[in-house]
Amino acid sequence: MALLSGLVGSVLTFGLIAATGALDRSENRSGTVRELVTPVVPAGEAGSTERVVQIAEETSPAIARIEVSGDRGGSGSGVVFRDDGYLLTNAHVVDGARSIDVVLADGSQHEGELIGSDALTDVAVVKIDGDAPFPVATLGSASGVRVGQATVAIGSPLGLIGGSSVTTGVVSALGRRVPTADGPPLLDMIQTDAAIAPGSSGGALLDGAGAVIGITTAIAVSEAGAEGLGFATPIDIARSVADDLITSGRAVHVWLGIEGRDLDVASAQEAGVPGGAVVVDVVDDGPAASAGLRAADVIVAVAEREVRSMSALVIALRERRPGDRVDLAVLRAGKRETVNVELGIRPLEGVDS
Numbered sequence: 152m153a154l155l156s157g158l159v160g161s162v163l164t165f166g167l168i169a170a171t172g173a174l175d176r177s178e179n180r181s182g183t184v185r186e187l188v189t190p191v192v193p194a195g196e197a198g199s200t201e202r203v204v205q206i207a208e209e210t211s212p213a214i215a216r217i218e219v220s221g222d223r224g225g226s227g228s229g230v231v232f233r234d235d236g237y238l239l240t241n242a243h244v245v246d247g248a249r250s251i252d253v254v255l256a257d258g259s260q261h262e263g264e265l266i267g268s269d270a271l272t273d274v275a276v277v278k279i280d281g282d283a284p285f286p287v288a289t290l291g292s293a294s295g296v297r298v299g300q301a302t303v304a305i306g307s308p309l310g311l312i313g314g315s316s317v318t319t320g321v322v323s324a325l326g327r328r329v330p331t332a333d334g335p336p337l338l339d340m341i342q343t344d345a346a347i348a349p350g351s352s353g354g355a356l357l358d359g360a361g362a363v364i365g366i367t368t369a370i371a372v373s374e375a376g377a378e379g380l381g382f383a384t385p386i387d388i389a390r391s392v393a394d395d396l397i398t399s400g401r402a403v404h405v406w407l408g409i410e411g412r413d414l415d416v417a418s419a420q421e422a423g424v425p426g427g428a429v430v431v432d433v434v435d436d437g438p439a440a441s442a443g444l445r446a447a448d449v450i451v452a453v454a455e456r457e458v459r460s461m462s463a464l465v466i467a468l469r470e471r472r473p474g475d476r477v478d479l480a481v482l483r484a485g486k487r488e489t490v491n492v493e494l495g496i497r498p499l500e501g502v503d504s
Contacts, residue, residue: 206303206361207317211256212286214315214354216307217263217277218252219245228306228315228354229253229277230363232390234284236261237397239389240353241368242268242275253279256286256314267396270334271404271497272384273368274392275353288355291362293341293385294466298322304345304367304381306354315354320345320381326413326462329369329382339462340382341365347381356383365389387466405471406497408437413460414449422482426459427451442492444481451487452480468494 213231217240218224227244231237238253245251251263261279268275279285304318324342331337343356347367356365365383395402414427427449433440452458453467454477471477473496481488 202359203303203317203319206357206359207305209361210288210303210305210355210357210363211315211317213288214256214305214307216254216315217244217353218254219248220250220252221247223247226307226350227352228308228350228367230353230355230366231255231285231287232290232363232393234287236279236281236283236285237266237393238263238277238279239366239393240275240277241366241384242270242273244353245275245277251277253277267400267402269392269396269402272388272392272402273331273334273337274366274384274389274396274402276393276396288357289362290386290390291358291360291364292466293364293387294463296322296325296341296358296364296385298325301359302343302345302364303357303359303361304343304347304351304354304383305357306347306351306367308348308350316348316351318346323380326460327382331369337368337382337384339385339388339465340368341385343381343383344379345381346379356381385462385466387469391469403473404497405468405473405475406438406495407464407468407492408434408439408495409444410434411450411461411464413462422449422485424449424451424482425457426463427482428458428461428464438492438495442479442490444479444490444492445483447483448490449482450479451482454478455480 215229217227217229229238229240232239245265253261253263261281263277263279266276266278300322302320302322305315308316320343323344327340327342329337329340347370351367354367355363356367358364363386365385366389367383369382371380392402409430410432411428411430414429419426430446430448432446433444450464456467458464458467471494473494476491476493479490481490
């Protein structure tokens with residue numbers, strides 16, 4: 152598979168795929184955010200046609216088309232997540248923008264202000280003014296997402312006029328590490344087979360309950376063309392970065408200093424745990440190394456909060472701030488131990504979490 156650079160206004164494209172990265176601030180939220188507390192749809196009904204129609208009707212009003220003028224003008228998508236006019240989108244959609252126009256589902260056009268962007272996660276926040284409250288999407292969490300569950304993708308592909316586009320699929324993999332052509336790799340990505348067309352960057356990936364679990368970001372391509380694989384930034388990461396950007400104009404990423412992978416099912420059963428994050432390598436002089444973490448350790452809890460995967464670990468850590476001390480429950484040579492780590496600030500490149 153070839154590595155291709157992304158275009159502003161289209162979905163970021165790439166060719167090489169590997170595996171693993173992030174959560175939530177509460178400060179500076181003057182606007183109302185709709186959050187899903189508990190699932191409201193039985194699993195068997197999540198992918199039904201009627202349910203997809205309902206999800207589309209409920210969420211489409213919060214999906215916007217973003218038109219960018221600049222050196223690489225184009226169009227992308229955005230998700231209104233605060234009723235005072237804040238939208239989530241991708242950093243590559245608004246990169247180099249001299250002006251941003253936002254077209255809402257009702258056809259109204261608004262001048263967009265770039266609040267900030269973060270190349271590390273490819274997340275950006277755009278603000279519009281107008282007659283608030285604006286319709287907002289319901290935000291969920293990716294921490295409980297499972298491979299095989301139904302997904303619905305909603306975006307504004309190819310800059311087409313006439314409203315958003317809806318596609319369906321399933322979560323086909325979790326915790327993907329996605330290399331990019333001209334920047335750091337994207338971590339902890341949700342992989343889906345729901346069709347994501349160019350221009351849908353910055354749109355919403357939803358679960359069967361109609362809650363946003365990710366911001367659609369990338370598609371896999373080869374010499375033959377699109378491979379039918381799409382990738383979304385987990386909403387936990389996007390939401391956390393957005394809160395940082397709104398509060399301070401920059402995103403702060405907590406860092407443990409390891410490379411890791413998910414504990415396989417057989418090993419988890421043998422150890423008597425539901426899952427965990429296996430430490431593959433420890434970064435020299437990083438927080439984990441200073442605390443005594445070792446390769447082959449299996450992290451199964453953060454501050455007594457169970458983690459079943461590398462993704463869950465990073466999401467749990469994202470709730471913390473650099474400088475915080477946290478207890479990690481670790482399986483080492485079959486025995487459970489506690490390791491206390493002082494978290495650091497993540498370097499820009501070269502590490503997973």
